[in-house]
Amino acid sequence: MFLDEVFKRKEELLGKEIKVHGWIRNHRPQKEFGFIDFSDGTCFKHLQIVYDKTLENFESVVALHNGSSIEVTGILQKSEGSGQDIELKASNVFLLGDCPSDYPLQPKRHSNEFLRSIAYLRPRANLFQAVFRIRSLAALAIHEYFGKNGFIYFHAPIITASDCEGAGEMFQVTTQQIEKIKGEVDYKKDFFGKKTSLTVSGQLQAETFATAFSKTYTFGPTFRAENSNTKVHASEFWMIEPEMAFVDLEGNMDIMESMLKYVVKYCLDNAPDEFEFLDKFVEKGLIEKLKKLVNSKFTRITHEEVITILKKADVKWEFTPEYGEDIAKEHEKYITEYFDGPVFITNWPKDIKAFYMKQNEDGKTVAAVDLEVPGAGELMGGSQREEDYNKLLNRMKELQMDTEEMDWYLNIRKYGTCVHSGFGMGFERLLIYLTGVDNIRDVIPYPRTPGNCDF
Amino acid sequence: MFLDEVFKRKEELLGKEIKVHGWIRNHRPQKEFGFIDFSDGTCFKHLQIVYDKTLENFESVVALHNGSSIEVTGILQKSEGSGQDIELKASNVFLLGDCPSDYPLQPKRHSNEFLRSIAYLRPRANLFQAVFRIRSLAALAIHEYFGKNGFIYFHAPIITASDCEGAGEMFQVTTQQIEKIKGEVDYKKDFFGKKTSLTVSGQLQAETFATAFSKTYTFGPTFRAENSNTKVHASEFWMIEPEMAFVDLEGNMDIMESMLKYVVKYCLDNAPDEFEFLDKFVEKGLIEKLKKLVNSKFTRITHEEVITILKKADVKWEFTPEYGEDIAKEHEKYITEYFDGPVFITNWPKDIKAFYMKQNEDGKTVAAVDLEVPGAGELMGGSQREEDYNKLLNRMKELQMDTEEMDWYLNIRKYGTCVHSGFGMGFERLLIYLTGVDNIRDVIPYPRTPGNCDF
Numbered sequence: 001m002f003l004d005e006v007f008k009r010k011e012e013l014l015g016k017e018i019k020v021h022g023w024i025r026n027h028r029p030q031k032e033f034g035f036i037d038f039s040d041g042t043c044f045k046h047l048q049i050v051y052d053k054t055l056e057n058f059e060s061v062v063a064l065h066n067g068s069s070i071e072v073t074g075i076l077q078k079s080e081g082s083g084q085d086i087e088l089k090a091s092n093v094f095l096l097g098d099c100p101s102d103y104p105l106q107p108k109r110h111s112n113e114f115l116r117s118i119a120y121l122r123p124r125a126n127l128f129q130a131v132f133r134i135r136s137l138a139a140l141a142i143h144e145y146f147g148k149n150g151f152i153y154f155h156a157p158i159i160t161a162s163d164c165e166g167a168g169e170m171f172q173v174t175t176q177q178i179e180k181i182k183g184e185v186d187y188k189k190d191f192f193g194k195k196t197s198l199t200v201s202g203q204l205q206a207e208t209f210a211t212a213f214s215k216t217y218t219f220g221p222t223f224r225a226e227n228s229n230t231k232v233h234a235s236e237f238w239m240i241e242p243e244m245a246f247v248d249l250e251g252n253m254d255i256m257e258s259m260l261k262y263v264v265k266y267c268l269d270n271a272p273d274e275f276e277f278l279d280k281f282v283e284k285g286l287i288e289k290l291k292k293l294v295n296s297k298f299t300r301i302t303h304e305e306v307i308t309i310l311k312k313a314d315v316k317w318e319f320t321p322e323y324g325e326d327i328a329k330e331h332e333k334y335i336t337e338y339f340d341g342p343v344f345i346t347n348w349p350k351d352i353k354a355f356y357m358k359q360n361e362d363g364k365t366v367a368a369v370d371l372e373v374p375g376a377g378e379l380m381g382g383s384q385r386e387e388d389y390n391k392l393l394n395r396m397k398e399l400q401m402d403t404e405e406m407d408w409y410l411n412i413r414k415y416g417t418c419v420h421s422g423f424g425m426g427f428e429r430l431l432i433y434l435t436g437v438d439n440i441r442d443v444i445p446y447p448r449t450p451g452n453c454d455f
Numbered sequence: 456m457f458l459d460e461v462f463k464r465k466e467e468l469l470g471k472e473i474k475v476h477g478w479i480r481n482h483r484p485q486k487e488f489g490f491i492d493f494s495d496g497t498c499f500k501h502l503q504i505v506y507d508k509t510l511e512n513f514e515s516v517v518a519l520h521n522g523s524s525i526e527v528t529g530i531l532q533k534s535e536g537s538g539q540d541i542e543l544k545a546s547n548v549f550l551l552g553d554c555p556s557d558y559p560l561q562p563k564r565h566s567n568e569f570l571r572s573i574a575y576l577r578p579r580a581n582l583f584q585a586v587f588r589i590r591s592l593a594a595l596a597i598h599e600y601f602g603k604n605g606f607i608y609f610h611a612p613i614i615t616a617s618d619c620e621g622a623g624e625m626f627q628v629t630t631q632q633i634e635k636i637k638g639e640v641d642y643k644k645d646f647f648g649k650k651t652s653l654t655v656s657g658q659l660q661a662e663t664f665a666t667a668f669s670k671t672y673t674f675g676p677t678f679r680a681e682n683s684n685t686k687v688h689a690s691e692f693w694m695i696e697p698e699m700a701f702v703d704l705e706g707n708m709d710i711m712e713s714m715l716k717y718v719v720k721y722c723l724d725n726a727p728d729e730f731e732f733l734d735k736f737v738e739k740g741l742i743e744k745l746k747k748l749v750n751s752k753f754t755r756i757t758h759e760e761v762i763t764i765l766k767k768a769d770v771k772w773e774f775t776p777e778y779g780e781d782i783a784k785e786h787e788k789y790i791t792e793y794f795d796g797p798v799f800i801t802n803w804p805k806d807i808k809a810f811y812m813k814q815n816e817d818g819k820t821v822a823a824v825d826l827e828v829p830g831a832g833e834l835m836g837g838s839q840r841e842e843d844y845n846k847l848l849n850r851m852k853e854l855q856m857d858t859e860e861m862d863w864y865l866n867i868r869k870y871g872t873c874v875h876s877g878f879g880m881g882f883e884r885l886l887i888y889l890t891g892v893d894n895i896r897d898v899i900p901y902p903r904t905p906g907n908c909d910f
Binding site for chain 2: 002004021022023024040041042043067068069096097098099100103105120121123124128129132133135136139140143144147150152153154155156157158159160161169171172173174175176178179181182183184185191192193194196198205208209211212213214215220221223225227235236238245246387408409411412413414415416417418419444445446448450451452453454455
């Protein structure tokens with residue numbers, strides 16, 4: 001029986017014999033008896049195993065190592081110890097797989113840096129038991145939210161022939177034997193007959209699905225070959241990109257807000273033990289922070305109004321806030337504190353935003369929105385998309401983009417165009433916010449960063 | 456209001472005024488009145504719009520083109536026409552986005568080949584409305600099944616430094632300017648400091664998660680640079696790879712069977728209109744086939760027993776069935792017909808299976824399982840994994856694999872090893888079976904195959 005079931009059915013199972021399989025997280029043998037801190041990873045809670053000399057193989061059980069896998073049969077009983085309400089009184093403890101004493105994951109405090117070097121073992125540690133279960137729950141919550149609301153889950157292509165977003169460095173994908181290339185590359189000989197790369201975003205393709213299903217979203221891996229070694233950048237990360245037809249910027253914000261609240265609430269409801277642990281050992285006040293978000297009303301304010309507030313503020317800025325320019329981290333922080341909650345900032349200067357965003361009538365701004373969240377900074381970004389064929393074409397030409405290669409994207413505006421909007425959320429950014437863990441390398445099972453592609 | 460809501464709440468909305476946005480799928484204007492076959496893609500059903508000369512802009516409404524997007528206000532009423540029970544009597548029809556007459560998706564029968572060339576428009580066609588909604592539902596069902604059963608959803612890395620499975624041709628991932636390479640390649644200068652490729656499977660990493668959470672699964676894209684142009688091969692496809700600790704081959708089959716039935720039933724229950732369409736136009740008897748699967752008991756039989764049955768069969772085989780060898784398509788077909796249902800074939804000759812499969816005591820076979828499904832062939836494959844460090848090491852050496860690079864995978868057997876099992880299911884294979892569509896290019900939004908990487 002798995003432990004999640006044992007804990008769920010504990011009332012009913014009290015006094016009954018059960019058999020469990022799992023690992024020794026910590027073993028405290030005494031002369032006459034012993035305690036095993038036991039887990040199979042199906043829930044955050046561990047089960048305490050108690051045994052004594054009545055065990056036939058008492059001597060060999062006493063000698064069991066941390067990290068070993070065992071099978072235990074026994075009676076589930078109330079525990080008199082502190083820290084747990086039930087325990088398993090073992091009648092049989094059987095070693096399944098030994099674990100030598102060079103086991104790197106001994107029950108003591110390890111640095112996150114060290115744990116990254118044993119990324120294949122770290123999911124057994126409490127911190128990662130919490131983080132990766134919340135990662136799983138958050139993913140489920142996202143699918144559940146969109147499923148309930150009639151969105152079609154759309155798998156955007158990973159290998160792509162276009163650098164549509166112009167989002168910077170991309171990874172090239174090839175089957176050519178690059179050792180044998182001399183000078184010019186004949187891409188006709190490559191697998192797809194052209195130069196291909198890993199996608200940086202599924203948005204443009206998602207727009208084509210929005211004009212067929214009205215409501216769609218992607219949830220898949222995206223890639224940036226950016227050579228930046230920071231706590232928040234990974235080369236491979238998962239993105240959620242919803243796209244909705246007949247929805248304007250206001251409607252877009254409604255969905256951003258309700259989705260985020262849904263996901264946070266779902267995780268809080270379904271992982272109380274994990275959040276208690278994180279609140280205690282990773283970020284004090286985490287649960288309160290998340291509950292506050294769920295119950296808050298997000299402010300909606302234009303970029304221009306933000307600059308006015310920043311200029312009036314009695315603060316010595318490192319970067320002077322200016323109309324028509326981007327805002328800095330210090331400004332984001334000030335604004336969320338000013339409104340004491342999440343803030344949607346809308347209508348950004350068009351020159352600092354992407355080509356596909358809807359041009360406002362003022363000729364200076366676009367219908368973009370960034371969501372700034374206290375303690376997280378920018379958590380999502382989106383926009384109403386330019387639905388006018390000629391305006392979009394002209395903007396692309398201004399930016400010297402290849403309009404021919406992207407005729408399909410433009411054509412969406414030619415064949416029954418419509419108001420539509422969407423946004424993107426980096427899944428790992430959300431997880432950093434949700435778990436309090438401050439390094440993106442610790443919320444991804446096997447992180448890929450410059451110089452690192454292990455396991 | 457979106458159409459999924461209109462149809463859900465139709466009783467309550469009858470006689471009331473509603474406003475909808477969507478596209479003209481087919482327009483049949485008459486002299487005094489007209490009908491618009493209208494859809495916004497949020498459900499398979501279309502809404503019939505009726506209008507007459509009482510419209511202020513009757514003349515311009517009559518002139519509306521197929522494919523245009525419109526906003527319609529009107530009273531929802533019972534329909535006297537055949538084919539629908541409700542219709543919208545328009546009081547206002549407003550053109551949002553025109554669609555010129557060169558619109559490639561006119562309401563007539565198009566070949567699937569042609570529709571592939573306009574893959575960005577084909578989701579608007581009935582066939583792809585059905586296929587991609589079922590794709591979305593099947594994905595949700597998979598997440599729901601594993602979520603309910605306590606599995607941790609695990610994102611396996613996409614970029615990898617190892618060709619672990621030895622599964623053949625891989626796509627190389629690089630940031631080197633391959634035009635400038637002369638002779639030897641210095642991979643230290645590449646983004647990750649080593650040679651990297653796109654993953655062919657997340658299984659090996661999933662095993663590390665199984666030894667931490669007991670129950671885990673991946674659902675993500677995988678890649679094969681195989682130069683084969685068939686109806687069932689794509690270069691980029693999504694795989695589901697569950698992995699369970701303390702579960703043997705029998706338990707593995709239990710989960711394979713219950714998952715497949717869950718997903719098929721979920722789709723049938725949630726997309727009745729889509730399946731009715733597919734049953735009528737794509738595969739006669741589709742619904743019956745799927746219902747039969749849900750209600751069947753899957754047969755479990757060894758490879759050896761299969762060969763014995765095949766040898767006894769009064770059939771002139773193209774390929775003679777032999778103990779110790781693989782079976783051919785004709786054999787798969789015969790066996791599922793013989794048992795009149797899905798068949799698990801277990802204990803395969805070890806030389807035709809992967810290195811990580813558990814070696815049986817006979818020294819000849821491994822604890823592998825393939826699921827053969829009537830009309831689909833092999834739908835899933837799995838195995839109990841070799842949990843013995845030395846047996847695995849020796850097998851890898853026999854196959855001349857790089858055991859040093861894979862020490863982390865081997866170490867799983869060193870630190871608290873356990874019986875564990877898992878399987879893989881190609882998501883698109885499932886969709887081919889579910890929808891009756893026979894070409895993998897038509898169940899993937901933007902398929903990637905040799906020579907094809909469009910959109």
